[in-house]
Amino acid sequence: MSPTRLLPPLLLLVAPLATLAWRAEEVGRSAPAVLEPGVAYVVEPVAGEAVVELDPRTCGECLLVIGSLADGSESYDVVVEPADEALPLSAVRPFVLPQPSVEDRETRGVTPERPPSTGGGSPGQDERRSFHVHVTDGATDDGRHYAKVDARVVAHSTEVRVLLDENVSPGELAPGLVEEIVREIDDLLPRVEEMVGPPLDVDGDGTLAVLLTPWLGRLEGGRVSVDGFVRPSDFDTSVPVPFGDSADVLFLNPHLRPGRRLKAVLAHEAAHVAAISQRRRAWTRVAGPSSSGTVEEDWLNEAIAHVVEARLVSRSPNLVPRIRRFHESPASTPLVVPDYHAARLWRDDACRGATFGFLTHCLEVSEPDCLSRLAGTTDAGVRNVERATGRSFQDLFRSWSVAVARRTEPECLGAPTVRRQQIRLRGTATASVLVDPEVWTGRIRVAASPGARLQITLLPCHVRAESPKGSRLEE
Numbered sequence: 001m002s003p004t005r006l007l008p009p010l011l012l013l014v015a016p017l018a019t020l021a022w023r024a025e026e027v028g029r030s031a032p033a034v035l036e037p038g039v040a041y042v043v044e045p046v047a048g049e050a051v052v053e054l055d056p057r058t059c060g061e062c063l064l065v066i067g068s069l070a071d072g073s074e075s076y077d078v079v080v081e082p083a084d085e086a087l088p089l090s091a092v093r094p095f096v097l098p099q100p101s102v103e104d105r106e107t108r109g110v111t112p113e114r115p116p117s118t119g120g121g122s123p124g125q126d127e128r129r130s131f132h133v134h135v136t137d138g139a140t141d142d143g144r145h146y147a148k149v150d151a152r153v154v155a156h157s158t159e160v161r162v163l164l165d166e167n168v169s170p171g172e173l174a175p176g177l178v179e180e181i182v183r184e185i186d187d188l189l190p191r192v193e194e195m196v197g198p199p200l201d202v203d204g205d206g207t208l209a210v211l212l213t214p215w216l217g218r219l220e221g222g223r224v225s226v227d228g229f230v231r232p233s234d235f236d237t238s239v240p241v242p243f244g245d246s247a248d249v250l251f252l253n254p255h256l257r258p259g260r261r262l263k264a265v266l267a268h269e270a271a272h273v274a275a276i277s278q279r280r281r282a283w284t285r286v287a288g289p290s291s292s293g294t295v296e297e298d299w300l301n302e303a304i305a306h307v308v309e310a311r312l313v314s315r316s317p318n319l320v321p322r323i324r325r326f327h328e329s330p331a332s333t334p335l336v337v338p339d340y341h342a343a344r345l346w347r348d349d350a351c352r353g354a355t356f357g358f359l360t361h362c363l364e365v366s367e368p369d370c371l372s373r374l375a376g377t378t379d380a381g382v383r384n385v386e387r388a389t390g391r392s393f394q395d396l397f398r399s400w401s402v403a404v405a406r407r408t409e410p411e412c413l414g415a416p417t418v419r420r421q422q423i424r425l426r427g428t429a430t431a432s433v434l435v436d437p438e439v440w441t442g443r444i445r446v447a448a449s450p451g452a453r454l455q456i457t458l459l460p461c462h463v464r465a466e467s468p469k470g471s472r473l474e475e
């Protein structure tokens with residue numbers, strides 16, 4: 001993405017080589033006397049605005065990383081503009097991601113062993129089962145909007161049964177599709193289990209069911225086509241038909257063909273199976289087997305599935321375009337969206353890219369088994385992330401925002417000069433604004449419309465060496 005092209009004077013100072021000195025006398029006792037290059041600095045807003053100033057004699061271009069901690073359903077206007085010299089400067093301090101708290105380490109969950117198979121044995125080739133799919137754009141709690149799918153087993157292994165909608169003949173499928181599904185699930189499921197936890201055998205048949213039905217190509221009354229999905233309600237035996245089928249089942253679109261996309265879809269959906277299973281186990285531990293509990297929030301649910309997918313399929317064709325979309329429009333892409341459908345962001349590519357990037361970042365700065373802790377809990381959303389990582393969401397969001405901004409750094413060079421910038425910033429979205437002390441001298445004010453809960457970080461892009469002619473070296 002390109003940083004919002006604003007530019008003006010920020011002012012970092014240049015100390016002889018790499019030391020950037022701050023106008024400490026003006027920012028009060030909480031500000032550091034020296035700014036280290038390559039360090040991110042927290043700028044503390046007061047009453048929704050912040051004022052900064054950097055020394056133009058010594059610093060290079062900087063990014064102002066601006067995030068909103070407000071609800072992701074709202075958008076806010078943020079302005080970055082020249083400020084009156086009389087405005088007091090904001091407190092500035094280095095940002096260091098705190099270590100996880102000991103208390104949280106001790107209260108983290110454990111990954112269960114895979115339970116012994118309850119049997120089930122090999123199915124006969126004419127084994128038949130029925131499932132139900134919500135196929136209209138009507139209410140999901142109204143049974144009239146569900147279609148019954150009769151299916152028969154067309155292939156199986158120790159890990160999986162593949163079932164085909166009886167309205168489809170095997171000859172209509174891409175050659176080798178069923179065999180490839182069996183092969184991939186056999187390969188993927190144990191690896192997903194290692195990362196997230198073992199899948200539940202809800203129906204006691206000892207295998208995961210994969211149902212191929214053309215309904216996936218005409219959901220919501222024919223308007224929506226998806227490659228695959230998994231429903232938490234199927235894993236909850238207290239949910240009656242047709243809202244749940246009391247089965248560990250993964251739904252797949254029969255239009256898929258063998259190849260990397262199929263593998264990516266299977267890895268993603270298998271991760272959903274494992275995560276839903278872990279969550280059901282957690283609710284059973286806490287509230288008993290008849291408790292339905294609550295589902296994980298959509299953004300975190302999808303983040304877990306995409307992270308697993310990325311680990312199993314390099315450059316996943318199901319994921320790479322979504323990451324690209326996010327980096328094209330981070331300011332308008334909310335991270336925390338509990339219900340994608342309600343927010344009209346279901347399958348929004350940029351949102352998926354954001355949540356994948358955020359969780360990937362969280363895992364990079366956390367312990368290796370964080371993924372299974374995220375899945376195996378009754379907590380959800382932000383609270384879940386905080387418990388599993390032992391860190392506050394605010395700190396993780398800032399740390400991730402800085403990482404996102406750093407990706408834009410090469411584009412800092414040669415950016416245009418503007419005196420004032422206005423950004424439309426979504427809640428739990430992040431943007432960066434490039435400021436150049438060569439151009440912008442004086443104070444800079446960052447202010448947002450009420451309720452934005454601004455989070456501001458200053459990030460020097462380049463370290464400028466002092467030169468008699470004012471030329472600079474960029475690292």
Ligand SMILES: [Zn+2]
Nearest residue numbers: 268272302305
């Ligand atoms: Zn998903």
